[in-house]
Amino acid sequence: MDILHATDDHVSAADVYVKAHRINPSIGLTTVYRTLEMLTRMGIVQKFDFGDGKARFELVNNPGGKKHHHHLICLGCKSIVDYSEFLEDELEFIGKTQSRLSKKYDFDITDHSISFYGLCARCR
Amino acid sequence: MDILHATDDHVSAADVYVKAHRINPSIGLTTVYRTLEMLTRMGIVQKFDFGDGKARFELVNNPGGKKHHHHLICLGCKSIVDYSEFLEDELEFIGKTQSRLSKKYDFDITDHSISFYGLCARCR
């Protein structure tokens, strides 16, 4: 958790492993996977899938830090930008849509994600 | 493409392979992957990642069929519901947000995806 806390990035299991291993070389990759899975199940960590074959992890509500946000994904270099602006509009739209969908499809909706895809300045 | 056209589902490469193989047993899995990748690059097929480890494919603008839609994903059984209702609200919200994000982050945004997560009736 210190490691997750110390970085803004969306880290992969391997990223965490490298950092953890640097601190304590006796830590194995398996433990990193197990711990990330547990933290995810506990709701402390959120697991993302950006489609590049490896999962990314991020602390939920990194205290004093990250809050609700979404992603802007560059299809060129696969870089990811977090954004958390314009959430008022989102709140309104999502709230409305979610309640309509819940009703119509009899789903108990607990979460959502919005991603925008495109090309960043460097990849254009 | 006939195979993709004949199903509403989000099929995996293996799904396509099984169906293709049934029609012509000389078709290999490699070719299925290669073809799906090509169609995706051509913009004819869209590749999705629902976080269950395998990619799903779907025809873009399945003529007379699928149009712009998003997904409702059950965290229990991993089933996926397409929805294409309430797009007027979405259009407004997405359009506004997209143009703001484009400007702020200097991104050339070409696409977006919205996913809702929760539990379907059977998994509750």
Added chain:
DNA sequence: TTGATAATGAAAATCGTTTTCAATAAGGAA
């Protein structure tokens, strides 16, 4: 018909992730 190039499938390689398993650590009861 020929020859160069493209497309194909089988098998091997890759890579992220999960499982197995033997070794070690923890923790409670005696």
Added chain:
DNA sequence: TTCCTTATTGAAAACGATTTTCATTATCAA
């Protein structure tokens, strides 16, 4: 403390989706 049961750990193996390699087969223009 000592003993015993259970939990945690990491290395190595297994796994599964996808990609790469490579030799074979099609394609097609000259």
